[in-house]
Amino acid sequence: MPALGADMDEGTVLEWLVKPGDEIRKGDVIAVIDTAKAAIDAESFITGTIEQLIIGVGETVPVGTVLAMISEPAAPKAAPPPPPAGEPQRQAATPEHVPAAPGRPAPPISPLIRKRAHELGVNLAGLRGSGRGGALTRADVERAAARREPAGAGARSKATPRARRVAAELGVSLADVTGTGPGGSVREADVRRAVPAGEAAPAREPVPAREPAPEALAARSPAERTRSMRQAIARLMARSKREIPHYYVSSTVDMTSALSWMHERNRELAVSERLVPAALLLKAAALAARRVPGVNGYWVDDQFRPAEAVHLGLAISLRGGGLLTPAIHDAAELPLAELMSGMRDLVIRARAGRLRGSELTDATITMTNLGEQGVESVFGVIYPPQVALVGFGKITERPVAVGGLIGVRPVVVTTLAADHRASDGYTGARYLTALSDLLQKPGELL
């Protein structure tokens, strides 16, 4: 179970998008994981072949639990031929485990034990063996299964992802459906049969496999989602304010040239290709972070680790409350048009609940554009382990003195909240100055 964000400590498998035998590449989305904040597309950390799915759909496990076994493509080392059962060579979906493995191999687990564990839905990674040399025995596995029974794991209805989706669409409870699939699992046809005749199914096309269908997959009700998201935000923000000595700087930036450049450009473009000021602010924020690397990176192990790329996290408020901060990868390198479409796509997917894991974990600096909601300025709370958060207020017309004369110009208040452990106010000031300079030369933002 990967940590899909600094505030995540457990997750639920909503759907597997792969099955044993599937070849996958690093970065492929292999599962949909439900976290306190959202359902997220989890990506594979390695390239290889799926050997076994260990954690079943509907199970909630702590971060670090092995979800699936993935064997890597035949390594050049002279190893004994793989056993016929296709013994997995490496664990996947748990970054902590991958590098830890080589030094001290765990006692081998016999295929029979593995099979029994799979039947019982027991996660072997979390088990301590009582056999010789710490090896797992059949009894260990059965004891673990028995321990879990009261938690309701046994009552979980087995169903294919497609059946789950159709059931949610049609409002059918899976518990009421008799499955005809392998092991009594519920298949799509079973769900459709369970709809009483006359109670016509909604005239909706069946959802294609990869279409966003958040409601259909969501393991939590909206009320539960609101509560769990609130708790996740509470934990992370409390940690931020407890650990990070924030300092703040702000600056008012003239937006005249940026906006007139943008309007001129938009005049020639179809609505779908037009820019919004937020795209200019985003690009400028990313480029400024590249110029002033002291605000771009992480505070870990008592030291600042600058990040090479600028992955700009974007605070996106969700309708109905809550907040997600997915990242736009390599935001400083992206052409403005791509950044704009990337931002639109990210907002749509954040609100539909279809973000990728890497988008929620990779941000090196975050930006909030609360000005969209009318405030003049916003002083943010940093997302640990990041070290800075850029804020933009509303672009408003203000009297400004230019060349000894008062004129009315559009301005925006830019702010930076930064981690005083990682940088000093001087660095923060340089960052805002770079940001302002960039916004005066909008042609360079392209």
Place this chain on the structure above:
Amino acid sequence: MTPDQARHAIEEAVARVAPDADLAGLAPDADLRDGLELDSLDFLRFIEILTERTGRQITEDDYPHLATLASAIKFLAGG
């Protein structure tokens, strides 16, 4: 385009951009973006859908006409 058609197009665009927004509960001369909590991307999408629905070219200079329900109906029906 009649005022009724214009109203219908606006209602549809709002429903698609912000399904949970309450357009009916908003005064005709209230600001759409503030009242429905549309951010700039929502508003762009709103314009995009209106363009598709009405076939009308809407430039950035026209945006002020789309500030309220009443002014938007007038703008779309007037063209």
